[in-house]
Structure formats: structure tokens, C-alpha cells
Amino acid sequence: MPTDQEATTARLLGEVWNAYLALPVEHPMEQTEFCAAIHRCQDMVLARSGRRALNADAGRSTNSPPPFRGAE
Numbered sequence: 001m002p003t004d005q006e007a008t009t010a011r012l013l014g015e016v017w018n019a020y021l022a023l024p025v026e027h028p029m030e031q032t033e034f035c036a037a038i039h040r041c042q043d044m045v046l047a048r049s050g051r052r053a054l055n056a057d058a059g060r061s062t063n064s065p066p067p068f069r070g071a072e
Contacts, residue, residue, distance in 0.1 A: 002049045009045045013038050 002010070017038045025031065 002046055006045050006048055010042050013042050013045070 017035065020034050
């Protein structure tokens with residue numbers, strides 16, 4: 001489950017998209033590319049809750065890095 005701050009961040013990214021749409025179009029691909037970038041940012045924000053769940057299942061703190069797996 002996303003935290004309130006993560007949900008707010010994802011919502012604000014949606015507001016950024018809406019603000020971007022108000023700008024005049026200067027290139028035929030710019031809105032498509034900007035939309036993909038916003039979705040990528042939203043994916044990163046919303047993936048945090050999944051990562052926390054996986055870390056909790058593995059017994060790791062959300063602040064500790066995953067164990068190093070070197071050339072074995």
C-alpha cells in the first residue's frame with residue numbers, strides 16, 4: 001500500500017501532465033514522450049510499496065540494501 005506521501009507524489013505527477021497539456025505543442029511526439037516519462041515516474045513511486053512488501057517478507061529493513069551477490 002503506498003504511503004500518503006507516495007500517493008500524493010503520484011497524484012502531483014498527474015497534475016504535472018495536465019499542466020503540460022496546456023502548453024502549445026512544438027513537436028508532434030512531445031506529448032507522447034512526456035506522457036511516457038510521467039508514467040515511468042509514477043511507476044517508480046508506486047513500486048516503492050511493492051519493494052517494501054518484498055523486503056518485509058525477506059525480513060530486511062526498508063533502509064538496508066539487499067545482500068551483495070558476487071561472482072559465486
